[in-house]
Amino acid sequence: MNFHTYGEPPSKSVRIITGQSVLIDPSSRPKGTCLEVESGIARVYCPCEETEGMTLAFLQSGDQLRTDLLCSEGVCVEALTDLSFHSNVNIDENIGYDAVNEWTLQLLRIRHLGNAEQRLQALFSILVNRLGRRCGQWCELPFRLTHERIGELIGSTRVTSTRLISKLRSSELLIAPIGTQTVSVAPSFIETSPL
Template sequence: MSFRYLPDDPISSIRMPTGQTILLDPASSNRISCLEVLEGVARVYCPCQETEGMTLAFLQAGDLLRTDRLCSEGVCLEALTTFSFKRNSENTDEIGFDAVNEWTLQLLRIRHLGSAEQRLQALLALLVNRLGRRCGNWCDLPFRLTHERIGELIGSTRVTSTRLISRLRSAELLNIPSGEQILRLAPKLVENSPLAA
């Protein structure tokens, strides 16, 4: 696992290119109350060796990440699109909505669905409803996830994820445009999710 550390020096904002990962070390986070996402989408995950990079949440513009609730190993932010954030000095006791807790709850709900097909459909619908947008005949997700990452999120193997994604592509419910970093989903796939958004 390769990542860089968040600098201790005060910086107005930090910009990360797609694919870069940064570790939020709890040892230095006591001076920071939370991070505010300015633009882009990032995956929040646990760097612990035991959990093998378990995804906790996805963040987008406007979300706050409370750094006072990190595990002893910290958390990592992986930029799925060009991503920027700043340190926010707001009093975290006054922040009502916790994006990480909400995402973790939704991902846990998905993991408890009966079949891998249902879990994949619910995951894709959740991602599009929270991070995507409707564009004509498709719903666009502004980033791609590897089949291995999808397997981790739905509690299956990479092979199972690849097989399920191939089925969706064959049924023309999922389109992966070449040369672009987006996923396109048919609205009926999103609308018929086994879990409400």
Template sequence: MSFRFLPDDPVASIKLRPGQTVMVDPSARRGGSCLEVLEGVARVYCPCEETEGMTLAFLQEGDQVRTDRLCSEGICVEALTPLSFRSDAEPQEGVGFDSVNEWTLQLLRIRHLGNAELRLHALLALLVNRLGRRCGQWCDLPFRITHDRIGELIGSTRVTSTRLISKLRNSDQLDTPSGDNNLRLSAALIESAPVLG
């Protein structure tokens, strides 16, 4: 994993290109501060060696990460699309849920579905419903996700993920338009996904 450290002093705007990552060191952050996504989509993950980059959440515009609630090892924020965020945001009060905790709960629930095919189906629906948009008979996800990452998210190997994705592609339920970073998924696939509640 390659990343740079987030500056210790609060910053009003930090921009990252897709694939770039910053690490947030909780020991350098003041209590009560938080990061807020201004534009784009980010993946938040644990950089601990034991967890091998475990995904905690995906965040989009308006979502926050409280820096006083981080693992002692910190977290990494990876840009999946062009990303802009601030590290000087005031935590939203009375929101009722924390974006990272909500994502972590949903991803954990997916990991407990019966088989890898169900888990992939539920993951794709969760990503599209939270981060994507419907365009007629297709749903667009504004970024692509690697087979390795899918394996990590659904608790399978890359080989299993590749086999399942090929099956979706061959049945015209998944498309990766060339020259585009989007992932297109059949609306029927998303609508038929297991409901996690």
């Protein structure tokens, strides 16, 4: 796995380019602090040997990652788009919303749908509704996920996710233009999602 260890100068803004990951070590951080995303989109995943690469959440601007609730091995933060986050932000207990817990719950719900097609549709629906935007006739995600990552998220193999994505492309429900980092999804596909 290719990631940098994030050292922790206090209250520093950290920038990560698309595709890079940092390991957040909870033992090196003060209690009661968190990271807050300033801009960009991140994937939070587990670095543990047994669950290496397991996605826990996606974060966007304003979301907080509570470092006092991490497993002892920490978590990794991957920049899906150019990412900036602020370190050692005090936890806002009044928010009443934990982005990581909410995402983990939604990803678990997706994994429990009946078949891989339903799970893929639910995954794209939640990604577009939370992290994407409507662009004319399409809904657009500002990042791409590998077929292997999609397989991990929907509980299938890379081969199955590739087959399902090819089916979406041939049905003109998904477009991933060459030379861009975006993915366009048909609104009709999102609107009929089982979740």
